Amino acid sequence: MGADGENLEYLFELFYADLDIDLKREVVSSIGRHKQNDKVFDFLSSEAFKNHYMEVIYQMFRTALYKSKNDDRFLALKDKMLQFYKNEFMQKMNDYYNFRQSKKLKLTKKTEILKPTLLCGDNRQTLKKIKDRQIKLIFTSPPYYNAKIYSDYKSYDAYLLAMKESLKECFRVLDDGRFIIINVSPVITKRAGREFESIRYPIHFDFHKILTESGFYFIDEIIWIKPEFSVPNRIGGYIQSKKPLSYKPNCITESILVYRKNAPFLLDKNINEYDKELKNDDTIDSTNCWYISPKSDKNHPAVFPEELCEKVLKYYSFKGDVVCDPFAGSGTFGKVAKKMERIPVLCEQNKTYIANLKKGGYIEI
Ligand SMILES: C[S@@+](CC[C@H](N)C(=O)[O-])C[C@H]1O[C@@H](n2cnc3c(N)ncnc32)[C@H](O)[C@@H]1O
CATH class of the missing domain: 3.40.50.150 (Vaccinia Virus protein VP39)
Structure with missing residues (x-):
């Protein structure tokens, strides 16, 4: 989509139409790419705190994030959104954006540990x-x-x-x-x-x-799965009684948490x-x-x-x-x-x- 004002008005109209969530997110993304920051800012300020799907809100946040580099109004808006939503995904986007801007964080290339x-x-x-x-x-x-x-x-x-x-x-x-x-x-x-x-x-x-x-x-x-013969027997009681509630399966798994x-x-x-x-x-x-x-x-x-x-x-x-x-x-x-x-x-x-x-x-x- 082009970057002219007419096109932007059309996108605003589309946004308020009855679109499915993916299309709505695409529309917000296209709005975010427009250079008319005044209009984009007014749109975000009015919509970013309303009851939209979070995927649509994330797209609005992304726009605020990228435009915050050169426009303080967006900087204040993205901070306000972070405050308002207290959302982990938005926080992660924010951290990643800040990291990309600063490029300070270096991975440890040299290790001092050279032997077992x-x-x-x-x-x-x-x-x-x-x-x-x-x-x-x-x-x-x-x-x-x-x-x-x-x-x-x-x-x-x-x-x-x-x-x-x-x-x-x-x-x-x-x-x-x-x-x-x-x-x-x-x-x-x-x-x-x-x-x-x-x-x-x-x-x-x-x-x-x-x-x-x-x-x-x-x-x-x-899930680490072991052969059944190798684990303690818990099912014996149930096999004898067949009573509901007494069921205790043999545990053949352990968790490997990554x-x-x-x-x-x-x-x-x-x-x-x-x-x-x-x-x-x-x-x-x-x-x-x-x-x-x-x-x-x-x-x-x-x-x-x-x-x-x-x-x-x-x-x-x-x-x-x-x-x-x-x-x-x-x-x-x-x-x-x-x-x-x-x-x-x-x-x-x-x-x-x-x-x-x-x-x-x-x-x-
Ligand atoms: C489940 S075993 C690990 C067995 C190991 N995976 C293996 O292949 O032999 C846990 C070990 O942690 C040790 N341990 C427990 N608390 C510790 C601590 N605070 N610092 C160092 N070792 C500890 C225990 O002495 C035990 O040998």
Whole structure:
């Protein structure tokens, strides 16, 4: 559409016609491209706070954003829209626009971590030895509340608080726009007696909250599916009684939560920092269901299967990246990372596991 005044009047008329949402958004986009800022401003001021579909409002916001560079009236208008809507999508558009204008934010090209590294002690303290944004991927399986012998929290709230304190350090050491991937699943506490009900904790739901509060945003949930014979039997009671309400299915899945560190730029910027030739092989997992058998280990009660680490490293890091497991346990992730030519940074606080990790050729800092 042209940029003449007549055309603009026609677009205003079209906007008030009974259009479907996509067309209306297109009309707003065309209005936004006109150079007659007075008329465009009057239109936006009158329509941007009325009851339109949010997609149409986003288009109006986009116009206000782009015209704000040379016209303060639009700057005030876009701030007023941000205030009025308090909308996360508009906030993200605003952040991205500001980032593009300033071009100040640089990704961490040079790392000071050149060798596999071990941090011994509580990761809330030990991660402080790592400078900001040195890590390109975090993959971990934190303690599942009090499910295994190594964890001991006074309450579920205390557990979540401790996890959040660890995530704070994870956020700081992770580079902008990179992934943090957490393997968790619901756990149940043992009953204190037959008269008491046990509590089942949906840890993965609560991790969403603490991850987003820590500055990460949701990307995907990958479901790790195990063979049924490898998981505890919960269905036996129902099979015997066939009573409704007593149904407890065998749980053959765990969550692999994929989150990205907030960044005002698209993932392309992260990808483009690498050599163009650096690509994976042809084998892919095309769905979010990964079928992997669990692994048992005589030295640790909850180890990652190597295959799980391989997939995560393959899809979420490049060769040469510094990658971190802040709850390393037996160090499966570190072992696979080294094999796949990444540089692992492992944190562990348990003395027995540390003693084993030390045999793996890590530099202790
Ligand atoms: C679920 S296990 C991880 C197992 C690991 N994925 C593997 O393949 O062996 C969690 C580990 O985190 C350790 N841990 C718990 N809290 C920690 C903390 N605050 N700092 C460092 N390590 C911690 C525990 O000792 C335990 O070994």
